[in-house]
Amino acid sequence: LRGAEVDLEQAASLRKMLVTMAEDIRVVLIKLADRLHNMRTLHALSPNRRRAIARETLEIFAPLAHRLGIWEVKWRLEDLAFQHLNNGAYQEISSMLNAKRQEREEYIESVQSLLQTELDKADISAEVTGRPKHIYSIHKKTEKYRRQNLGVDDIHDLFALRILVDSEKDCYLALGVVHSNWRPLPGQFDDYIANPKDNLYKSLHTTVLCIDAHPVEVQIRTHEMHNLAEYGVAAHWLYKEGKTSDVEFEEKMTWLRQLLDWQRDVSNPQEYVEAFKTDIFQNQVFVYTPRGDLKELPAGATPLDFAFRIHTDVGHRCIGAKVNGKLVALTYQLQNGDTVEIMTSKAVRGPSLDWLNPNLGYLNTNSARTKVRQWFNRQERRANIERGKDIFRRQLRRLNMAMTDEELSDVLNFSSTDEFMVALGGGEITVEQVVDRIANQEIPPDSDFEKIYSVPASSPASGIEVLGVGDLLTRMANCCTPILGDNIIGYITRTRGVTVHRRNCPNIVAERETERLIPVGWSKAHELYPVRVRLEAQDRVGLLRDITSLVSEEGVNIASCVSEEEKDISVVSLTVYVDGISQLNRLFSKMESVRGVLGVSRARV
Incomplete structure (x- = not known):
């Protein structure tokens, strides 16, 4: 239970940070810097605490830095977290890199020198540098290659170079120089300048066979692109300071607005964080509304996920979808560039329970699944309220009583009348408990108990002694009718002194305010x-x-x-x-x- 409380508290704290970040992104920059400092001083903590913080860093903070394009912080967080989570693998990769460091550096220097000469011949102003590989990224590629029955030697980018140029045009000219000198490997070219990543990243990537047929990855970008790649949104502000708003930047940051939407729709902090981890950190697809508005969704999202991203009500009323003008199944997985049109019913008929079945593939985002679950929970709540009202009205008619909502709230320990009706309609409390509570009219916690003490004992329950208190009005509870020999307890009421219950009476078991309970015992007086x-x-x-x-x-x-x-x-x-x-x-x-x-x-x- 304690672990669950800690998880809930941690989730609530993360949720608060994420919502605040969506309102002012500078908050997360401070949080990332703080987390990086904490990761460097983890050794002072217990092993369990270190692992917990490292796991959270790897699952939340490092991907968050990546999503914001802050590569410099991302790789440092990943390597530090990996060291605490799997120190054996960390040391193995570190030793492997150190063993071949001199050989690798000599090789990179020779390729770097040759490439710099060729760029100078082409009259391209460029800066060529070796690019260090980071331990966690090597580990991930190693695991991927092992699953494909490949060795570490097959990883193409253990040798890596970066070319920085002055303009976008020079990026493509430099690419021509690289490919004219070394043969590019098939399937290893990516143009992130023409198709930037959703975290603002722009660069050309290619892998070529260099000296001695070693594969070398080459990245080509401008100085501005490089700063954006290393420092993400922070660098963006530096370059755009004093300028008008950047439409491209606004589009890339649309996922931040989702955090505010989820704040309204997802009440449970743990569900909120889980939706954030799965829906924000997965690979994304970009699709369009019929009006041309760009929407970003996790890879594998369906038209139903899209409908709920547009608006919760659109999702609940969805009856079909068209993609690029053609009818598709609601389980169709959206692709980059799709234009999606949602068909809705005029009446709010509500979602289908089938949508929550993961095997059927209707919904692939946590945020949409949460909205569907909430709809069904609300329907059950409404039904319980109506059922509770019906039960309570019939009981009041039977007893020839009348009560306003205000009077009911004064008597019962519920935050609202609706909460009481939900409990009554759902069977959490019985109508007998309610009637007895109304009859007893408990004393509020701040009332003066001494007012009761002045009332003389009455004959119906004079066989009762209130322990430590003399001459106190007592009466037997009608709900459980205790008799001599029963295990009993007293219950302070508003005007009738102490009502005596059996200890296992449902009303006592359900009592929330235990300060109203008082020890009582049986006296020696003979009573019936x-x-x-x-x-x-x-x-x-x-x-x-x-x-x-x-x-x-x-x-x-x-x-x-x-x-x-x-x-x-x-x-x-x-x-x-x-x-x-x-x-x-x-x-x-x-x-x-x-x-x-x-x-x-x-x-x-």
């Missing part, structure tokens, strides 16, 4: 206590006569006796006066010996 008895038996002639005769022989007075038929079973309800639990147990034993009796029990009055 009313008890309601329920007896079930096979119907026969003379049954009622045999039962009443047996009760009289025990010397017990009968206050009332009613017999009813329930599904071919005779149910006899008696109210008797006994001097304690011992006499009641003897009476029960004798009743159970009567021919045809199926069971005997105490009943609520």
Whole structure:
């Protein structure tokens, strides 16, 4: 339980940070810097705490830095977290890099020198540098290659160079120089200048076979692109300071607005963080509305996910979809560049439960699934409210009582009348508990208990002693009718002193404000206590006569006796006066010996 509380508290804290970040992105820059400092000083913490912080860093903060394009912070967080989570693998890769460091540096220097010469010949002003590889990124590629039965030597970019030029045109000219000198590897070219990543990243990537046929990855970008790649949104502000708003930047940051949308739609902090991890950090697809508005969704998203991204109500009323003008199934996975049109019903018919079935593939984003679950929860809540109101109205009519919502709120421990009706309609509390609570009218916590103490003891329950207090009005609770020998407890009420309950009474078990409970015990005074008895038996002639005769022989007075038929079973309800639990147990034993009796029990009055 403690672990769950910590997780919930942690999720609530992360949610608050993410929402604040969406309103002012400078918040997350400070948080990332703070987390980087913390990761460098983790050794002072316990191993479990170190692993927990490292895992959170790898799952939340490093991907967040990547999403914002802050590469310099991203790789440092990843390497530090990986060192604490899997130190063995970290040291293995580190040793492998160190063992071949001199050989690798000499090789890169020779390629770098040759490339710089060729660029100078082409009259391209360029700066060629070696690009360091980071341990966690090598680990991820190593794991990927192992799954494909490939070795570490097959990783193409252990040798890497970066070319920085003055203009976008020079990027493509430099690419021509690289490809004219070394053969490019098929399938290893990416143009992120023409098609920037969603975190503002722009660059040309190619892998070529260099000296001795070693594969070398080459990145080509301008100085401005390089700063954006290393420092992301922070660098963007530096370059755009004092200029008008950047439409491209606004489009790339649309995912931040989703954080505010989720704040309104997703109430549970843990669900919010889970949606953030899966829906924001996955690879993204970019699709368009019929008006041409760009929408960003996780890879694998469906038209239904798109509908809920537009608006919750659009999702609930979705009955079909067109992609690029053609009807598609709601399970169709959207592709980059798709134009999506959602068809809706005029009436709000609500979502289908099938949409929540992961095997059917209707929804692939956590945020959309959460909205569907919330819809069904609201329907159940509304039904419970109406059911509770109906139960309560019928009970008030039966008792010939009338109560306003304000009076009801004064008596019951619920934040609102609706919350009370949900509990009553959902079976969390019974109507008998409610009636008894209304009858008792508990004293509020800040009331003066001394007002009760001045009331003299009354005869109906003078066999009760309130421990530590003298001359206090007491009465037996009608809900559980305790008798001498029962384990009991007192319950301070508004005007009737202390009501005495059995300790296992449902009203006491459900009581939230325990300061209203008070220890009580049985005195030595001889009293008779009313008890309601329920007896079930096979119907026969003379049954009622045999039962009443047996009760009289025990010397017990009968206050009332009613017999009813329930599904071919005779149910006899008696109210008797006994001097304690011992006499009641003897009476029960004798009743159970009567021919045809199926069971005997105490009943609520």
